[in-house]
Amino acid sequence: MAATLVEKIFSRRCGHPVRAGDVIMAPVDCAMIHDITGPLAVQKFREMGGKRVFDPEKIVLLFDHQIPADSLPAAENHVFMRRFAVEQNIHNLDIKEGICHQVVMERGRAGPGEIVVGADSHTCMYGAAGAFSTGIGSTDMGFVLKFGALYFRVPTTIRLEIEGAFCPRVGPKDLILAIAGEIGADGANYQALEFAGGTIETMDMAGRMTCCNMAVEMGAKAGIVPPDGITWEYLRARRQVNPFTLSSDRDAEFTSVHRFDAERLSPKVAVPHNVDQVVDVEKVAGTSIDQVFIGSCTNGRFEDLREAAEVLGNRSFHASVRVLVIPASRLEYLKALRAGLIEQFVAAGALVEAPCCGPCMGGAFGLLAPGEVSLSTSNRNFRGRQGSAESLVYLCSPATAAASAIRGEITDPREV
Amino acid sequence: MKIEGRALCLGLDIDTDVIIAGRYLRTKDRSEWARHAFEDLDPSLAQRLEGTVIIAGKNFGCGSSREQAAIALKEAGVRGVIAPSFARIFFRNAINIGLPVIECECTCSDNEAVSADPGTGAVTIGTHTYHTRPLSPRMLEILSAGGLVAYWRGRR
Structure with a gap:
């Protein structure tokens, strides 16, 4: 059968x-x-x-x-x-x-x-x-x-x-x-x-x-x-x-x-507070952001960091944005380190943290205050997920996260 | 078995982060989880949970596998949860710790009298009675024992 x-x-x-x-x-x-x-x-x-x-x-x-x-x-x-x-x-x-x-x-x-x-x-x-x-x-x-x-x-x-x-x-x-x-x-x-x-x-x-x-x-x-x-x-x-x-x-x-x-797909963003509330990035482009998190079990691998670094190039992250980069594991961290990605992120103004879940679960560091907005490559945008119940979490790809971190607002990665 | 209490009506897709936020998962103190249940939805809710039956929308308990969510509700005195559907890990956790869960789509107003029997699938809210699928005999046995640990100890 x-x-x-x-x-x-x-x-x-x-x-x-x-x-x-x-x-x-x-x-x-x-x-x-x-x-x-x-x-x-x-x-x-x-x-x-x-x-x-x-x-x-x-x-x-x-x-x-x-x-x-x-x-x-x-x-x-x-x-x-x-x-x-x-x-x-x-x-x-x-x-x-x-x-x-x-x-x-x-x-x-x-x-x-x-x-x-x-x-x-x-x-x-x-x-x-x-x-x-x-x-x-x-x-x-x-x-x-x-x-x-x-x-x-x-x-x-x-x-x-x-x-x-x-x-x-x-x-x-x-x-x-x-x-x-x-x-x-x-x-x-x-x-x-x-x-x-x-x-x-x-x-x-x-x-x-x-x-x-x-x-x-x-x-x-x-x-x-x-x-x-x-x-x-x-x-x-x-x-x-x-x-x-x-x-x-x-x-x-x-x-x-x-x-x-796949050919017809454009960059997507899940808007607060449900993962299935998904829109094309154009719909939310221009939304001001306070923190960008590149990492998690969803998108913290070498390939993800490389995707973000390719968008970044030799530019700097926007002065108004806190950028947290957290490789998913020690081995992924080493790969990124050897490829020069970590230096690139640090030079651009990011905080690179040791491998862990980071702000993804809102249980450790990198928490959001009331009214703050995070753009995150992680997997959940539930209310209070990354800190205050009055904060907002948007989910996206590493490329969109990097592009947005450069401009200080949600940005279509094809535009930078 | 029968569960009785007053209705507490909640919305759709109530996730486990909202039931108990990640910042409270450091402790192993159950009363701490109960005190902070639903804090991000409404900080005053935890004090009003004793003696309630939660009537919620679809996909109750979605998200994290944290069993602390089901424990928080039971510890706070919630008698059971009724929703059209549950996220699978929460549903299983609830049965495993002895918190009755019933799949039923119903309408309610806060504080209406609720009486439900997971063994027959009858759910009465106010004056209206709904009939839904009963839990399996195995799940009922686990619930009646007070959870999987007690059930398993009783069978040894």
């Missing part, structure tokens, strides 16, 4: 054929916990009688949201998790490596056909590696830490077919914002989003990560790209691989199929 990519992954890991809608217990290949949701997950693990975790080798543990510890409670959370890592013999990456999702990907901890869970909603990003990956709460994570398995309802799939080449200064972030605008904030609730078509087939891993990362902004349980040569090549540098074919059957049953023409 014809099956979707996601049905095939669950069938493979359960050892028997499963269909969308089935509720099954499936083994977990990797589980990720961090400083914000980890302490509660550990507490739940213990309340469930947990003594030893199912497999310390299959757990990625690190801190990225409030680092370096920005307060005493944060420092105490870190100590709590460090002790747990020592007690359970889990390799602790601590505050040193960067944002959890980027680190899982760059260490090859998610691969085609695997099931990965993380106590963070943007865990859906690892679909870029052909894994079924999804965000879960702390109680579910406590259960996973103990049993190494979890109940899942196998999701139905919405297929997105994207064809055509992007115009200059338009890219994956503009695409995924356009998709969010069309599908809506809950249009993929409980479902998987499968990205396919010529645009995806030629897209690099960084772009695929940006797309899969934001699947949850449409309510999706997972975003996924069928693994291909680009996926296997990325993984080969990170782990042992034995390439195999994994894709939806041609006659598989999808809830719906949506087609997008």
Whole structure:
């Protein structure tokens, strides 16, 4: 019987054929916990009688949201998790490596056909590696830490077919914002989003990560790209691989199929306070901004920083704007450093911070005061997301962020 | 099981950042989460949550996976949440910590009497009764036990 990519992954890991809608217990290949949701997950693990975790080798543990510890409670959370890592013999990456999702990907901890869970909603990003990956709460994570398995309802799939080449200064972030605008904030609730078509087939891993990362902004349980040569090549540098074919059957049953023409896309901006309120950049061009944030698990990779740097050239950022650049991981930071991008940003007036989530969650630094406006390459523009409930967050691509930071107002990157 | 309380009506796409802001996630003190629930929507709301059933629009609990959002509501005395749809992580978190959630599209005014049964799918607001899909037997068992931890302990 014809099956979707996601049905095939669950069938493979359960050892028997499963269909969308089935509720099954499936083994977990990797589980990720961090400083914000980890302490509660550990507490739940213990309340469930947990003594030893199912497999310390299959757990990625690190801190990225409030680092370096920005307060005493944060420092105490870190100590709590460090002790747990020592007690359970889990390799602790601590505050040193960067944002959890980027680190899982760059260490090859998610691969085609695997099931990965993380106590963070943007865990859906690892679909870029052909894994079924999804965000879960702390109680579910406590259960996973103990049993190494979890109940899942196998999701139905919405297929997105994207064809055509992007115009200059338009890219994956503009695409995924356009998709969010069309599908809506809950249009993929409980479902998987499968990205396919010529645009995806030629897209690099960084772009695929940006797309899969934001699947949850449409309510999706997972975003996924069928693994291909680009996926296997990325993984080969990170782990042992034995390439195999994994894709939806041609006659598989999808809830719906949506087609997008990448060539016709212009730069997009999501306006406050919903990710699906997406407009062409022209509609909001001229909006005055106080802060620009280039970073996050959505757009903090080398490719994103390079995109921003290309727009910037040898110009300076506008005097009225605070520009925060935060690479997604230590390795991405090093790449940017060696390519001269960091010097370029600092010379232009930016603050370059060490790899972490930064202002994205509004829990650490770089917060906005009432009335302030941020333009951000991150994934959420909810009320109060980056500080005051009276501040405004607009979402965009690294190119749009850089162009706007030069002019001090939201700017079409094709104009600078 | 039955949930009863007075209606608190909220809008569409209520996200977990609005339920409990990121700046309050450092602590493990549940009462702190309850005190700051919905602060960015209306700072006075947290004090009025005790004894309410939240009646909201579609996609309640969208965004972050933070279980602290569901815990904040339960800790503040919210008896349950009724909405046409929930974001999947919030829905699962709510069941896991023993906060009743019911998928039902209904209209309401603040403070109307609400009585609902997740086991039968009957929801009465004021004088009007709606019939919606009941929760699965497994979810009801978890809810009745007070959450997944208690449910799992009871089965051992």
